[in-house]
Amino acid sequence: MLRIGAIEAGGTKFVCGIGNDSGVIEDQISFPTERPEQTLEKVINYFTDKNVAAIGIGSFGPINVDPNSPTYGYVTTTPKPGWANYDFLGTLKQVFDVPFGWDTDVNAAAFGEAKWGAAQGLDSCVYYTIGTGIGVGVYMEGRLVHGLVHPEGGHVLVRRHKEDPFEGICTYHGDCFEGLAAGPAIEKRWHLKGNELPADHPAWDLEAYYIAQSISSTILMLSPKIVILGGGVMHQKQLFPMIRSYVQRNLNGYINTTALLEDINSYIVAPGLGNNAGLCGALALGVEALVRFNESRR
């Protein structure tokens, strides 16, 4: 059985693991994200002697995912100390002579969900992570979307709820989606962390309102075959029916399809890979890198 390495490189913690090409994780470790030198040393130690055939990395960003760029594989403009303009991928390539997959953490998760999770068998999905920040991975027509840079869908502008005076916390945009709805915004608005608020607190209606608004625009703009909601905030399971209801109200029957009108419970869903969505996504990138490498040698 093939052994593939996977790195879920988050801004707060790193998860490294070994899995196979069926999406099964066989071993994993986790450690806090420090400066890049310290963090990559732990990554390298973990994979040394693990004999992996490829490694997939789903990274916090922004990152450079353009293979034609001289800074492909770099973390670019992050405020995290030491990581801005850091050659993440290149550092690992110097140590491990295997094919590498490299994409954003959320694109990785979208890809993993398409391969083995809630979007299995579908050629499109959008994956949201709603937690410390908000990120969006986009998989359309069987391909991960990059484009000019890569999707940064957490920062779309949303229409403010008329009873919400909160100014937002995004340092770039103030009251963009992330500025109004990420975990730290919930905490700052209500003076309690999300997991300290009761399930029937008005915070969740407001949260569902903003999440649903972003999803509604995503459905109109991209028409994904499924929308997957992960991240710490989405552990609040009461959000799902509220979000679905707001999405239906927003669209108002305009997109005339059973997936949205009748089967929305299986259209807006939690990750099929659960809390492993990120690591499995990185694993999927590793598997894909190996497949492409083998094809290129034929």
Added chain:
Amino acid sequence: MLRIGAIEAGGTKFVCGIGNDSGVIEDQISFPTERPEQTLEKVINYFTDKNVAAIGIGSFGPINVDPNSPTYGYVTTTPKPGWANYDFLGTLKQVFDVPFGWDTDVNAAAFGEAKWGAAQGLDSCVYYTIGTGIGVGVYMEGRLVHGLVHPEGGHVLVRRHKEDPFEGICTYHGDCFEGLAAGPAIEKRWHLKGNELPADHPAWDLEAYYIAQSISSTILMLSPKIVILGGGVMHQKQLFPMIRSYVQRNLNGYINTTALLEDINSYIVAPGLGNNAGLCGALALGVEALVRFNESRR
């Protein structure tokens, strides 16, 4: 030289043409859109004896673009008399035994621009038409995006300008993007048609505000390599610099790339194919259909 047929099927008028596989239109006619029987009769008369090798259709919608659906090729839920649930593609297939390309009018235009226009050589673009309605075509990673149905990006929700009390005209959503910014909304808000308003009328600042807001969210969500703005409203050329300025203000430097920070004049642009964007797009679909047909016979 190959002769390819092209049909730009608009809700107001149809344009039929003949072109070659270099994107050159050699002949075209135009007539108002009537009920489907009358309209298709004119289409059929035009192409009879034209000896085309394939036909591409870019159609008003919503339409069914899922090749696995029994109603593939149908116009679906339009209020236009006679067109709802009409088998547009099937009717033509019964008459002409050639490969057909079939997509939305805006996806066709995006594809044509990618093949021969402003997005030539790029693997992604987003094409807006802003006129009687607002439509968005999406071409990402070298493929037109369909997904669940197809993009309907004219109806995304936008944040209302604080000095705009207009209630919007969308029958589904009231003050969605189309409801606030399509041509009929301009006319209803200001009691004059757009082309009767002077270039320095405050209408255009408001129009730029809404268009830029949608584009900003598209850039964040999809990261297209270029954004192309067509349609009757965009004949107001003074809108372009205003839109670019609002987009930069909205993004506030968050997407750190020269395309947006320095070269935005060549990032948000008019169609390279001008007023032929729609017909050339249909032509491009026809060329593609022929290429795929020939590949399938190898």
